[in-house]
Every structure is written in C-alpha cells, then in structure tokens.
Amino acid sequence: MIDNCEHSTMYTPKMKITCLVFALIFFKITLSAQAQNNFPVKDVLRLTEKVNMSGYLAHKLDESINNRILAQDVDRLIEPFKLENRKESRLWQSEFWGKWFTSAVLAYKYKADNRLKKTLEYAAESLLATQSPDGYIGNYAKDKRLQQWDIWGQKYCMLGLLAYYDLTKNKKVLIGAVRLADYLIAELNRQGGVIVTQGNYRGMAASSVLEPICMLYKYTNDKKYLDFAKEIVRQWETAQGPQLLSKSQIDVSERFSKPKSWYSFEQGQKAYEMMSCYEGLLELYRLTGDVTYKYAVENTWENIRKTEINIAGSGASTEMWFGGKAAQSFPINHYQETCVTVTWLKLTHQLLRLTGESKYADEAEKTYYNALLGAMSADAAVWAKYTPLNGQRLPGSEQCGMGLNCCEASGPRGLFNLPAYIVTERNEGLQINYFAEGIYNAKSPTNQKVTILQRTDYPQSGQTHISLEMIKPEAFEITIRIPKWSKRTTLAINGENIDSSQFGQLAKIKRIWKSGDQISLKLDMRGRVIESDSFPKSFAIMTGPIVLTRDARLEEEGVESVLKPVIGKDGYIALTRSASRPGGYFMTFEANFIPESYTEYPKAPISVSLCDYASAGNGQKRSFYKVWMPQLVNPKEDSFKKKLSILPNVTF
Numbered sequence: 001m002i003d004n005c006e007h008s009t010m011y012t013p014k015m016k017i018t019c020l021v022f023a024l025i026f027f028k029i030t031l032s033a034q035a036q037n038n039f040p041v042k043d044v045l046r047l048t049e050k051v052n053m054s055g056y057l058a059h060k061l062d063e064s065i066n067n068r069i070l071a072q073d074v075d076r077l078i079e080p081f082k083l084e085n086r087k088e089s090r091l092w093q094s095e096f097w098g099k100w101f102t103s104a105v106l107a108y109k110y111k112a113d114n115r116l117k118k119t120l121e122y123a124a125e126s127l128l129a130t131q132s133p134d135g136y137i138g139n140y141a142k143d144k145r146l147q148q149w150d151i152w153g154q155k156y157c158m159l160g161l162l163a164y165y166d167l168t169k170n171k172k173v174l175i176g177a178v179r180l181a182d183y184l185i186a187e188l189n190r191q192g193g194v195i196v197t198q199g200n201y202r203g204m205a206a207s208s209v210l211e212p213i214c215m216l217y218k219y220t221n222d223k224k225y226l227d228f229a230k231e232i233v234r235q236w237e238t239a240q241g242p243q244l245l246s247k248s249q250i251d252v253s254e255r256f257s258k259p260k261s262w263y264s265f266e267q268g269q270k271a272y273e274m275m276s277c278y279e280g281l282l283e284l285y286r287l288t289g290d291v292t293y294k295y296a297v298e299n300t301w302e303n304i305r306k307t308e309i310n311i312a313g314s315g316a317s318t319e320m321w322f323g324g325k326a327a328q329s330f331p332i333n334h335y336q337e338t339c340v341t342v343t344w345l346k347l348t349h350q351l352l353r354l355t356g357e358s359k360y361a362d363e364a365e366k367t368y369y370n371a372l373l374g375a376m377s378a379d380a381a382v383w384a385k386y387t388p389l390n391g392q393r394l395p396g397s398e399q400c401g402m403g404l405n406c407c408e409a410s411g412p413r414g415l416f417n418l419p420a421y422i423v424t425e426r427n428e429g430l431q432i433n434y435f436a437e438g439i440y441n442a443k444s445p446t447n448q449k450v451t452i453l454q455r456t457d458y459p460q461s462g463q464t465h466i467s468l469e470m471i472k473p474e475a476f477e478i479t480i481r482i483p484k485w486s487k488r489t490t491l492a493i494n495g496e497n498i499d500s501s502q503f504g505q506l507a508k509i510k511r512i513w514k515s516g517d518q519i520s521l522k523l524d525m526r527g528r529v530i531e532s533d534s535f536p537k538s539f540a541i542m543t544g545p546i547v548l549t550r551d552a553r554l555e556e557e558g559v560e561s562v563l564k565p566v567i568g569k570d571g572y573i574a575l576t577r578s579a580s581r582p583g584g585y586f587m588t589f590e591a592n593f594i595p596e597s598y599t600e601y602p603k604a605p606i607s608v609s610l611c612d613y614a615s616a617g618n619g620q621k622r623s624f625y626k627v628w629m630p631q632l633v634n635p636k637e638d639s640f641k642k643k644l645s646i647l648p649n650v651t652f
C-alpha cells in the first residue's frame with residue numbers, strides 16, 4: 001500500500017537514497033523477524049479479539065464507531081504534519097492523530113467494518129506521506145525539535161503505526177515507525193542524549209516514548225531499541241528525572257514539592273504522563289524480566305488506588321495527583337480528567353493481562369462503567385474533559401485549533417480497550433473477567449476452538465448464563481472472576497450448585513468440558529452504602545460496579561435536600577427497580593431516605609429516585625446531579641468533638 005520505490009519509473013537522486021534506506025531497513029527487519037522472540041516474561045492472560053457483543057455495551061461501542069471515530073476529519077489530523085506547517089514550538093497537535101488512530105484500530109479489531117478498514121488505510125498512508133527523508137514525523141520547527149510536546153507527539157505516531165502493523169503485518173508501516181524512532185535517537189544524541197530534560201513534567205511526557213520503543217524491540221529484535229529503553233529508565237533516576245523507580249513507594253501526590261508554576265517542568269505529580277511511563281515500564285519488564293520494573297509499577301498502582309482513585313474509578317485535580325481519594329465528597333477543581341481515566345484503565349488492564357489477578361478487573365470494571373462511560377455523551381459523539389462527582393456534565397474546550405481536545409481523542413481508546421479482556425485464554429484454560437451479552441471465541445490448551453456464549457443483562461441484574469460450544473470434550477480449567485463486592489454469590493454447573501465460597505475472587509473450575517455445558521452465575525447486587533472518609537461525612541450508594549446518583553431531572557425539588565439512607569439490619573439499602581424507566585437512563589431505582597424534618601419530630605422515610613452515574617446529567621437537558629450526599633453534622637455523636645478538632649480555626 002505505502003511507498004512506491006519499486007513502481008517508480010523516474011528517480012531523482014533524493015528518491016534513490018530514500019529507496020536505498022527503505023531497502024536496507026526492510027532487509028534488516030526481515031532478518032530480525034526470523035529471530036525467536038523468546039522474551040523472559042509471558043503474560044498470564046492472552047486476549048481474545050474475536051467477539052460479537054450485543055446489549056448495552058455493544059450499543060455504546062457502535063455509537064462510538066459511527067459518531068466519533070468515523071466522524072473524525074482525518075485530513076484535519078494530518079494537516080499539522082505537512083512540511084509547510086512545521087512551525088510549532090509549544091503545543092501538542094501531533095498527539096491527536098495517534099490517539100484517534102489507535103482507537104480506530106481497536107474498533108476495527110472489535111468489529112471488522114469495511115469503513116474503518118478504508119479509513120485506517122487512508123490515515124496511515126497520509127501520515128507516512130509527511131515523513132521527512134531523515135525519518136521525522138511531527139509539526140515542530142527545526143530549531144524547536146524535541147522540545148515541549150514534540151517527543152510526546154512522536155510517541156503517539158509510533159503507537160499508531162505499530163498498532164496498524166500489529167493489525168496488518170505491513171512491513172512498510174513498521175519501517176515508518178523504525179525511521180521515526182531512529183530519527184528520535186539520533187537527534188537526541190545530537191542534542192546531548194538526555195531525554196528527561198526534554199519536554200514537560202520532569203521528562204515524563206517525553207520519556208513515555210518508552211512504550212513504543214519497547215514494542216519496536218519486540219518487533220525487530222534490534223538491540224539499539226532495548227539499549228535506548230534501558231537508558232530512558234536509567235535517566236529517570238537522575239536528579240532531574242521523575243525517579244519513577246526509587247519513589248514508587250512514596251505517595252504519587254508527594255513525590256516532589258509543589259512547584260512555583262503548576263504546569264511546569266518541575267511538576268512531578270502529572271497523573272496521565274506518569275501512568276504512561278509505567279505502561280512502558282511494564283513492556284520493558286516483559287522484555288527483560290527485571291522484577292524491579294514490575295514492583296515499581298505494582299507499588300505505584302496500589303498507591304494510586306489507595307490514595308487517589310474515587311468511587312467512580314478515576315481521580316486527579318487539574319491533571320495532577322493530589323491525595324484526592326479522601327477529598328472526593330467535596331467540590332474539586334477540574335476533577336477526573338478523561339485522559340487520566342483512560343490511562344488508569346489501560347494501566348490496570350496491563351496488570352490484569354500480566355498477572356491474571358482479579359483485583360485489577362474489579363478496578364477496571366468500576367472505572368469503565370462509571371468514570372469512563374460517564375465522560376461520554378449519550379450518543380458517544382462528545383467526551384467531557386472533566387467530570388465531577390457532584391455537579392454537571394459539560395463539554396471541554398477545543399485545543400490547538402484541532403476541532404477537539406485531548407480527552408475527546410483519548411476517550412474511545414479506553415472504550416474499545418475492554419472487549420478483548422472479557423474472555424481471555426490462559427495456560428490452564430480460559431478466564432472470564434467480565435460479564436456482557438455476546439459470543440466470544442477462544443482457544444483451549446490443546447488449541448481447540450471454544451465458543452463462550454454469555455446471556456446476561458448485567459449489571460442491570462447479577463444473573464449471567466454461560467454456555468460452551470466445542471467440537472470434542474476436553475479437560476481444562478475455566479476461571480471466573482467473583483467481584484470482591486459480591487458477598488452472596490451462587491454458581492452452578494449444568495444446574496448443580498457448587499460452593500463458591502471456597503474460591504475467593506477467582507472461581508477455578510477444572511473438569512472435562514463439552515459442548516452444551518452451562519454455567520450459571522448470580523452475583524450480589526444489593527445496594528451498598530459507602531461512607532466517605534471526610535468530616536462532615538457523606539454517603540453514596542452502589543449496586544454491583546455501578547455508582548448510583550441523584551439527578552435533578554428525577555427530583556422535582558432538586559438535589560439540594562439533605563437525605564439519610566435507610567440502611568437495613570443486613571447493612572444494605574433496599575433498591576427497587578423503577579416501574580417505568582425514563583428515557584435516556586440506563587438504570588433507575590427507588591430507595592428510601594430520611595429527610596431533615598426541621599422539627600423536634602423525625603419524618604417518615606421518603607422514596608427517592610436514583611440512576612446510574614453514567615446517565616446522570618447526561619442528556620439533551622443539562623441537569624445537576626449528586627453522587628455524594630452530605631449528612632447533617634450532629635453534635636450528639638460521640639465522635640463529634642474529635643472530628644471537629646481536625647478542622648481549622650475560623651476567624652472573623
């Protein structure tokens with residue numbers, strides 16, 4: 001498809017040199033491809049990309065393909081890369097093509113739509129047509145190369161090209177990525193060889209190029225990419241670097257002192273870029289087996305989960321980590337950037353793939369259904385840049401004159417990240433991580449095709465029916481995730497109940513499976529009351545992975561009233577599905593709350609409508625919504641004096 005050296009009849013000297021370079025690179029890659037990729041670390045889970053989903057999630061995915069991915073003007077994404085437009089010195093136009101393109105590749109893997117195929121081919125050809133003879137793809141002026149967001153943009157171009165190579169195995173696309181990486185290494189060496197002083201945020205934006213550099217080593221076996229990857233990580237630990245290994249056990253919000261300028265090189269708490277570096281570090285771990293890399297990612301992930309990630313599965317304020325989990329019930333400035341949400345989801349799925357541990361699927365599921373889907377408009381055409389837990393859903397502003405912003409480009413990358421993780425393969429058999437209506441094709445340990453059919457309306461209810469189709473019986477293990485929040489779980493094989501309490505969070509069922517076998521799973525979807533860590537305290541409600549929300553469209557008097565949830569003796573709040581669900585909502589329930597009476601006599605409980613977080617305030621009519629319900633300060637409580645003492649004194 002791309003490059004026409006062999007078909008050209010007229011050669012200029014410049015073209016002859018370019019063709020010779022292409023030929024040498026092609027020969028080198030061909031030799032490297034013959035080498036064995038016996039890297040020391042293998043993922044526990046292998047993704048299955050042949051899926052045919054239906055139901056709620058399938059509708060969201062289809063809407064995104066039609067209204068966001070295919071609606072994108074590809075030429076507008078290409079325009080900044082053209083030679084005549086290479087005048088940039090500080091902005092990030094060069095990230096948009098790669099973000100959009102990688103989401104389009106994921107969308108095509110999910111659904112092989114011919115429109116996507118043609119769009120991908122045109123977009124790849126158009127980008128490579130802008131590549132300079134020296135290999136550069138970007139929009140920065142020659143004297144500004146590698147500064148600000150230039151390497152960041154090169155990273156996204158490499159990621160896009162490598163995603164397309166992984167899809168098509170077109171060597172000419174791989175050559176384009178190789179030439180860009182070689183340009184970066186050569187130009188960096190020409191400028192002194194230090195990447196952590198380039199770009200923004202203690203070099204995290206620039207050095208997150210680690211991920212595609214590791215991928216290039218995997219695809220080419222060219223050791224210079226492995227050497228460059230190791231050099232990037234070595235530089236992290238220098239005084240000017242982000243110290244992502246040595247500080248991995250320090251709170252992500254406390255690794256460096258607050259800078260004088262919030263958005264500056266000295267800022268070391270930038271959430272999105274930090275996690276992007278750790279994605280690359282996991283890739284380097286796979287290539288080297290150096291467990292210090294893995295431990296650094298695991299430690300940081302755990303710290304983010306404990307100190308930053310909120311009830312909806314995201315975090316960060318004004319794009320930085322700030323210890324925000326404890327403050328999530330308060331109004332927070334520029335909360336939950338969608339780029340942060342997507343990168344947290346991607347990093348979490350990387351760890352799930354690497355380890356198979358259920359805690360990663362629990363977190364990813366919460367993020368996907370709440371923070372991610374909550375940032376997307378009902379028709380999937382628009383993504384919010386910031387999404388509060390209490391407030392309104394409002395669109396973000398355009399960036400860099402590109403007609404969209406970073407989060408609109410990132411959102412679909414998270415959306416299409418999920419399908420391949422629903423059913424995965426492992427050495428012992430299969431692992432079912434998520435529950436979604438559809439048909440999933442996988443391979444057994446003997447390479448036999450196994451079709452998994454899921455019939456479910458989850459998370460509307462906790463019931464999922466799973467059936468198998470296969471040619472011949474085979475003994476292997478099916479592992480099913482049991483979410484941590486499900487305290488009452490029933491599991492049956494061909495109608496016979498088995499004791500699910502013996503399994504913990506991963507039910508491992510080893511037997512001889514045959515076509516027609518049925519697995520029935522029922523998860524505990526009772527309403528859980530979540531209490532904030534703050535004072536004054538607030539309550540929130542969840543069912544399964546879904547955060548429930550008060551929406552002004554469902555309450556005539558608005559959402560300002562103070563309500564206390566009626567909690568049963570079992571510690572749960574009773575949820576009754578609404579008799580008639582209003583249009584535009586995925587889930588609606590009725591629950592009992594006690595309102596403030598403003599008299600000496602308590603009021604009787606009242607019924608209040610709740611909806612899923614992703615639907616709240618997400619319609620043609622904008623409305624206020626509320627996840628966290630503040631509670632009255634009551635001095636009769638024993639802990640009142642102690643809690644009051646932590647508040648600052650107020651002087652007038």
